[in-house]
Amino acid sequence: MKSLCIAISLIVCLSLFPGCQDIGGEESSAGRQDGESIGIFYTNETATTLQEYGLELSGDFSVEEQVEAVMSALENPPQDLVSILPEGIRVTREIEENEEAGTKSVILHVVGDYEGLAPNVENVFRAGLMKSMIRISGVYSVEMWAWQEGEDGSLKEERVSYLTQDTVIVNEADENFFRDTVDVRLYFLSEDGTRLVEETRTATMLMSERIEEKVLAMLIEGAQEEGHRSAIPEGTKVNEILVQNGVCYVDLNEAFVRNQVAGEELELLTVYSIVNSLTRIYGVDSVQLLIDGQQREFYKSSVRINTPLSYNADLIQ
Secondary structure, eight states, X not given: OXXXXXXXXXXXXXXXXXXXOOOSXXXXXXXXXXXXXXXXXXXXXXXXXXXXXXEEOOTTOOHHHXXXXXXXXXXXXXXTOBOSSOTTOEEEEEEEXXXXXXXXXXXXXXXXXXXXXXXXXXXXXXXXXHHHHHTSXXXXXXXXXXXXXXXXXXXXXXXXXXXXXXXXXXXXXXXXXXXXXXXXXXXXXXXXXXSEEEEEEEEEEETTOOHHHHHHHHHHHOOOSTTOBOOSOTTOOEEEEEEETTEEEEEEOTHHHHTSOOOHHHHHHHHHHHHHHHTTSTTOOXXXXXXXXXXXXXXXXXXXXXXXXXXXXXXXX
């Protein structure tokens, strides 16, 4: 798997948003004076960085007018910068009153094949758009919704990101000053160990973190709901993760095999605890398991893992 190792090295070199910069001392929109410049975000041709750009907004603009001004600016980047909005993607928006906070909420609806975006393009699009919008004066929270194919093949709109003023960390010297929250679906063992059961969690993501790594860490950490059990063998560690062309390559240590209780049914549930959880992430269509960098024909004894595996609804309770 030399090609995998080379690809992993390239991905690490381009690790999420190394070019993210701030333009001076940032303040949250709640404390910013009307009419000042706010930072909005563009990217580069390979969609591997976020680059901040100052946008002047009139102090006479309403929240609605500021939102439209920001969207117009994002759609029309300055020379030498690239829009974070992917080709073929359109964003509609609505604004709701947040009576309790005395501010407003911006709800963004993604129109287009959001699920088909490459991971780096999706990360730049989502983080850049959410972070640009949260800086608008008078906006307390921003939500992003996108269409996703359900288990029955039907399309339904789901929230893919949620950000509030409380989750923006103001520290220009730290690349992780931006936090995002993402809903994830995790699959654990049922109480009797015969099926997989789903837990929906809200994961808080730092700018430098990857959602695939977060999902695996939560699986290894274990279930939270009563009657649910982790399917991951004790001592399992993640060596490396790479997403390429819709395939998530997951390299685990030998303990993942050595400490697994033998038996086709339990082995199958363990494998698909990982596969089903990761394929719920946008941009991941299948999962290829590796053990210490090597591809194996079988997991412990009888479950084949020599090809990428797709979501399996038949195992879910």
